[in-house]
Amino acid sequence: MQRLAIGIDIGGQSSKCGVVTQDGTILEQSVVTSLIDSFDDYLALLTDTIKELIRKTASKGTPAGIGIGAPNANRLDGTIRYAPNLRWARDAEGNPCIIHLAERLEAATGLHVRITNDANAAARGEHIYGVAKGIDDFIMITLGTGVGSGIVTHGRLLYGHDGFAGELGHVCAVQDGRQCNCGLKGCLETYASAMGVARTAREFLQKDSRESLLRKLDPEKISSKDIYDAAVQGDALAREIFVFTGRILGRALGDFVKFSSPQAIVLFGGLTKSREFFHDEMVKAMNDNLMQVWKDKIQILYSSLKESDAAILGASSMVW
Amino acid sequence: MQRLAIGIDIGGQSSKCGVVTQDGTILEQSVVTSLIDSFDDYLALLTDTIKELIRKTASKGTPAGIGIGAPNANRLDGTIRYAPNLRWARDAEGNPCIIHLAERLEAATGLHVRITNDANAAARGEHIYGVAKGIDDFIMITLGTGVGSGIVTHGRLLYGHDGFAGELGHVCAVQDGRQCNCGLKGCLETYASAMGVARTAREFLQKDSRESLLRKLDPEKISSKDIYDAAVQGDALAREIFVFTGRILGRALGDFVKFSSPQAIVLFGGLTKSREFFHDEMVKAMNDNLMQVWKDKIQILYSSLKESDAAILGASSMVW
Numbered sequence: 157m158q159r160l161a162i163g164i165d166i167g168g169q170s171s172k173c174g175v176v177t178q179d180g181t182i183l184e185q186s187v188v189t190s191l192i193d194s195f196d197d198y199l200a201l202l203t204d205t206i207k208e209l210i211r212k213t214a215s216k217g218t219p220a221g222i223g224i225g226a227p228n229a230n231r232l233d234g235t236i237r238y239a240p241n242l243r244w245a246r247d248a249e250g251n252p253c254i255i256h257l258a259e260r261l262e263a264a265t266g267l268h269v270r271i272t273n274d275a276n277a278a279a280r281g282e283h284i285y286g287v288a289k290g291i292d293d294f295i296m297i298t299l300g301t302g303v304g305s306g307i308v309t310h311g312r313l314l315y316g317h318d319g320f321a322g323e324l325g326h327v328c329a330v331q332d333g334r335q336c337n338c339g340l341k342g343c344l345e346t347y348a349s350a351m352g353v354a355r356t357a358r359e360f361l362q363k364d365s366r367e368s369l370l371r372k373l374d375p376e377k378i379s380s381k382d383i384y385d386a387a388v389q390g391d392a393l394a395r396e397i398f399v400f401t402g403r404i405l406g407r408a409l410g411d412f413v414k415f416s417s418p419q420a421i422v423l424f425g426g427l428t429k430s431r432e433f434f435h436d437e438m439v440k441a442m443n444d445n446l447m448q449v450w451k452d453k454i455q456i457l458y459s460s461l462k463e464s465d466a467a468i469l470g471a472s473s474m475v476w
Numbered sequence: 477m478q479r480l481a482i483g484i485d486i487g488g489q490s491s492k493c494g495v496v497t498q499d500g501t502i503l504e505q506s507v508v509t510s511l512i513d514s515f516d517d518y519l520a521l522l523t524d525t526i527k528e529l530i531r532k533t534a535s536k537g538t539p540a541g542i543g544i545g546a547p548n549a550n551r552l553d554g555t556i557r558y559a560p561n562l563r564w565a566r567d568a569e570g571n572p573c574i575i576h577l578a579e580r581l582e583a584a585t586g587l588h589v590r591i592t593n594d595a596n597a598a599a600r601g602e603h604i605y606g607v608a609k610g611i612d613d614f615i616m617i618t619l620g621t622g623v624g625s626g627i628v629t630h631g632r633l634l635y636g637h638d639g640f641a642g643e644l645g646h647v648c649a650v651q652d653g654r655q656c657n658c659g660l661k662g663c664l665e666t667y668a669s670a671m672g673v674a675r676t677a678r679e680f681l682q683k684d685s686r687e688s689l690l691r692k693l694d695p696e697k698i699s700s701k702d703i704y705d706a707a708v709q710g711d712a713l714a715r716e717i718f719v720f721t722g723r724i725l726g727r728a729l730g731d732f733v734k735f736s737s738p739q740a741i742v743l744f745g746g747l748t749k750s751r752e753f754f755h756d757e758m759v760k761a762m763n764d765n766l767m768q769v770w771k772d773k774i775q776i777l778y779s780s781l782k783e784s785d786a787a788i789l790g791a792s793s794m795v796w
Contacts, residue, residue: 309629309634310634318769323767327731328765339767340765340766407648410648411647414642414643415627417636445660447660
């Protein structure tokens, strides 16, 4: 009987669980909500879901352990630390707190649990099963609601001294720029994420008087999807929003290259669906910010795995 | 008979050679000029110097190999690539070229030769023999004529895909800032190096009409040493130059932490002699650019090894 791994991708809205073979086939999947106020309730739901998945795949193999990718997760001590976007990870006063996720889930399931942050899990997934297979030095940038990153050097994920390496979404991309939720200003995340692109749209609509399909929408509710749809229809303002985004992202990528000199940068997440509108500007801005030794040499790759699959696969691979 | 290593620190002005024991004692040292126009002549001088050092230490041990730290050196193929500051590393037209240093020196000496870039060599020296002993995640920043860096993660030097990782002197510190020799603008090196501090002095003297000891000097010839001397005497303008430098350096260090999450940042090089005038501002600016998880937690250490010793020791350690 083959051994199977449970891979879990915990997000602010939902948590996706999968049963995965060692060669990276997802046998069964299940999605549960993350919008639960108490950790005990969330843990019970997650445990039930895992047990149900194990039952469903019992004829195909036995579970060897659980791997989890989650925001603000620390591989070294199995905790989630102060995650602003996880509703069940708050204390009695409603403030983000420390959750001993690995320990509690081990007690509930009897299975060994390993956790890492979501971007690191996605980077593992791409490295073992996806577009970064065979590439031992790359930087994964997740362009989702926020911006995350996982850095692979010499074939290994870079964790740093305390497990928190790779917070590239909070590198300063624009000096004295937009206020970020983290407390700093000008973070890459405030420009090159779904949230950031929506902020750019609101700014552009305010300072620019041109006609645009985006003017039909409530500015506070504009999403990156709305901007993409407008760009597809040829809306000039929408296209400029992506050009602006690509320029800031590309310049930041150039600085990242100077740190770890990767063979490739792998982009992942919802915003990459709009890549036709920012790719060229991003690549140009990156190369404009690189010395001769790297100019035109860094590959830009887009995740080839389905949206949540990279994280589930990467998380599951920690079991082996 | 014990085995000895030859450690060499190649700089633009001079090259320092030492014979080093495995426990990091420099038995003999010799300094030769780097201001030679032909590589063949430089190689002959270096070879003679090495042979002389070996003769002098023959009673104490036998040489096991040579380790070299040099600007633009690539560990992976043993070459120096396009080093703008090495006079003998130019082609017939006077342009920086590729020099097969390891191969040629092996042929000349009969000893095995390993090379790495100068900042990496210094980082190795600090890691094995200096202030970073026992610290497996740190970033070494060399504040010399220029700004170099060596990054140690999980106990190993980070080389990246092509051996060129760690060019933090060329990360953009000021957007649309000063023109750098590398072709980019606003590089950290144009502010936080001996050259950069002198540029700041010229700028400040021009835009500010206050009295200053620095006004007695030819602006084109002001050195970081002159500015230090003026600061020691209480010169307000000189002190502001260092505060400005510390602020830019500190902000950049904050962004570096977000990449590799080091336990410490180790500062090294001539400019650190002026640290009393920039340290506080640098630490404040770094912490102002860090998220809660790192604020006030990153150690700032200054090299405890003598100026060129870190590089000689680090270079020699590659032999073992």
